[in-house]
Amino acid sequence: MVVDASGRITLGDGSANLRKTIRQLLEETHTNIILNLADVDYIDSSGIGELVSAYTAVRSKGGELKLLHLTKKVHDLLQITKLFTVFEVYSDEPSAIRSFK
Amino acid sequence: MPAVAISIPRRCRATTTNLRMGPVPTPYPPPNSSGMNTYENQGEGGAPSRTFSGSGSLFLAPSDLGEGCTRGNSSSYFSIASALLPRTTWVGGAIVNIRGVYPGRFCGTPGVEVASNLRRRSLRIPICFFRTNRELPTPNSRRAVFSLPPYFLTSLPSPPPPSAPLTAPLALCYPYNAAKIAQFRVVTSRMAPDTKHLEVTLETQVESVNLAEEMCLRLAEAAGFGEDECYRIGMSVREGVINAFHYGNKEKPEKKIHLAVDLTPEKMIIHVTDEGTGFVLKDVPDPLAEENLLSTSGRGIFLMRAFMDEFDVVKAQTGGAEIVMSKRLPNQDSPQANGSHGSAPHREA
Numbered sequence: 089m090v091v092d093a094s095g096r097i098t099l100g101d102g103s104a105n106l107r108k109t110i111r112q113l114l115e116e117t118h119t120n121i122i123l124n125l126a127d128v129d130y131i132d133s134s135g136i137g138e139l140v141s142a143y144t145a146v147r148s149k150g151g152e153l154k155l156l157h158l159t160k161k162v163h164d165l166l167q168i169t170k171l172f173t174v175f176e177v178y179s180d181e182p183s184a185i186r187s188f189k
Numbered sequence: 190m191p192a193v194a195i196s197i198p199r200r201c202r203a204t205t206t207n208l209r210m211g212p213v214p215t216p217y218p219p220p221n222s223s224g225m226n227t228y229e230n231q232g233e234g235g236a237p238s239r240t241f242s243g244s245g246s247l248f249l250a251p252s253d254l255g256e257g258c259t260r261g262n263s264s265s266y267f268s269i270a271s272a273l274l275p276r277t278t279w280v281g282g283a284i285v286n287i288r289g290v291y292p293g294r295f296c297g298t299p300g301v302e303v304a305s306n307l308r309r310r311s312l313r314i315p316i317c318f319f320r321t322n323r324e325l326p327t328p329n330s331r332r333a334v335f336s337l338p339p340y341f342l343t344s345l346p347s348p349p350p351p352s353a354p355l356t357a358p359l360a361l362c363y364p365y366n367a368a369k370i371a372q373f374r375v376v377t378s379r380m381a382p383d384t385k386h387l388e389v390t391l392e393t394q395v396e397s398v399n400l401a402e403e404m405c406l407r408l409a410e411a412a413g414f415g416e417d418e419c420y421r422i423g424m425s426v427r428e429g430v431i432n433a434f435h436y437g438n439k440e441k442p443e444k445k446i447h448l449a450v451d452l453t454p455e456k457m458i459i460h461v462t463d464e465g466t467g468f469v470l471k472d473v474p475d476p477l478a479e480e481n482l483l484s485t486s487g488r489g490i491f492l493m494r495a496f497m498d499e500f501d502v503v504k505a506q507t508g509g510a511e512i513v514m515s516k517r518l519p520n521q522d523s524p525q526a527n528g529s530h531g532s533a534p535h536r537e538a
Contacts, residue, residue: 098398098399098427099398099427100395100398100399132424132427132428132431132492133431133486133488133489136488137484137486137488140484140485141485143483144483144485161420165492168492168495169477169488169491169492170477171482174482174483
């Protein structure tokens, strides 16, 4: 399942929407999720927390959450918070999808 | 593999890449010796119908947009707004209330028409669109105001003149957020003659986070910080206010968040004070430690430290925590990082 997110993942609606979407996907037993962040240009600490929370929620169901197309700001943010090593990050969709097979 | 799209509210911010410049039809004369420009509004038939003058940018209130449409201008709001959009070089700077521009004729000011005529004549006249909570005159004008893309209201690629009042960039976000601000005041010359000081008391609510970020972004832009630095300052303020909102005030609505900004010739200093019980910086867990990497919170302090030049937390007089952080102003000699050349009407060498 590829989730295309757009906008800002920040305290408030942005984080809440992401949480809701991931929870819904897990309820529908989609556990292999690719989060496309190409259109997400801004994430704050609350958004980072939400990404981590999504990551652990998906893993606890035996699945994987992978990130696709990071913008520079998001990339830098994951880098300085050392989360770049935690998440599997892809820059093209086919290889992200292939990685699940 | 099916795709699903989620929409997260986007707050579009202008960058120099999405500001397209249109041609300048007729060069407009530079300001005269009095420092005041006089622009003529030629009206529909090309004959000068009104003359007005001002020293800074133009202040357009929603009622002006309404009047502009209902008083015989054949163009719709939308076509006017879109005609203006690509040509807006910057907004902000000294805002001249249109009341002062048209003495005694506030209600009859066709703002969009005026702006449109200004823009046809020169790209160098700063225009500032103003959005307020004020009762809007007609459904049409309401639609017109809210149909303006957000970046129209936020683009500021060039700094306004050093003499511009500190309130100018803030005035853009204050009126339509007035209800969310408990107290708003600007004190100049309090500490040193060349230090500008501003204090805002914010309600303990989520919107205050966005509001504080937006205010400081505008100040940072006005102070001459480049795009990257503005992002870092905005993010730090955001994290500071989230910290006050969540950890300090425990999200209790009766408590307040105090935001203060000092703009000295060297740096921008930001204070965020809460009404909680305070905390000691060294007790904050390191988010980069192996055992905290997958923690869903606790990165705010780290980000502020990473993004600002100086960062500290002190005990406020009220007992709460006061975050003090600063960023050195960009080197005045170096070219502007955001690359908008020749669009700053008041820029001083």
